[in-house]
Amino acid sequence: MTAHLVSTASAPTDMQPVYLDDLAVGDLFKSGEHAMDEAQITTFAAQFDPQPFHLDDTAARATLFGGLAASGWHTASVTMRLQVTTGLPIAGGIIGAGVELSWPRPTRATDVLHVVSEVLEIQPSKSKPDRGMVTVRSETRNQHGDVLQLSTVRIVVPRRPVANGAGA
Template sequence: MQERYLEDFTPGEVFHSPTLTVTAEAIIAYAREYDPQPFHLDDAAARSTFFGGLAASGWHTAAMTMKLLVASEFRPVGGIIGGGMEEMRWPRPVRPGDVLRVEAEVLEVRPSRSRPQQGLLRARCTTFNQDGEAVQVILPNLVVPRRP
């Protein structure tokens, strides 16, 4: 896949990722390291919580989303470099056995006034489970080089 400069992106374009199957072991390993709460660590303990069962940390979902974006056809020159996030929400929990995929839609492409060698690309990145339900929605602003 070829990397693209800012000028190569068009609002309305949608990019797709491969899929990733989430395991209970991965949920627990991430939680042990970064978000050690009962609903991320132990299915039995999680049953009596808001989640009603083992659920991935939202931050784990964000990390899996990043992995899928990097593996997708969405390829800015120099990588996916964040310049901030307008929105981040997790409308549904991610569970063991879920199969995730990401769609990245270009919302806006804007050259920088102060740094003419780059611009900002505003996107909506939605992570879906195998049932087509959104499990995460983010609106990042990405720094993308302009064509030399």
């Protein structure tokens, strides 16, 4: 198993782009960190998911969350940012083709998030030799190691270009 561990610096400039040819099943990628806070949670919720348990701690105490909780879509957005900037340096960007997503625990204002991703499957394309599909399972964890979000995503990954530009 190859492990690609990225520093927890906010956005390393030395991350080398990863191509389909560079990946192996079992490869691990770890992102940097993002500290949540109440202002981020309520600002995101006010614009994109205006429910009481995302907007007001007092109102949230009367719900199954028992206190202010970030929208799952907020957690997903932070996850994407962490992967793009520090955790999953796919050449050309992370282009999704499908996802399975769940939130086993709520994200709280005191959480510091990071993402650990593992390559589960690699399928070179037979009809488009310049790319393939990669299945990646990611866990968004807090500072205690609690899994707050699970995702299994199929992404389009380009092959490493060859000198004539035809693909590997």
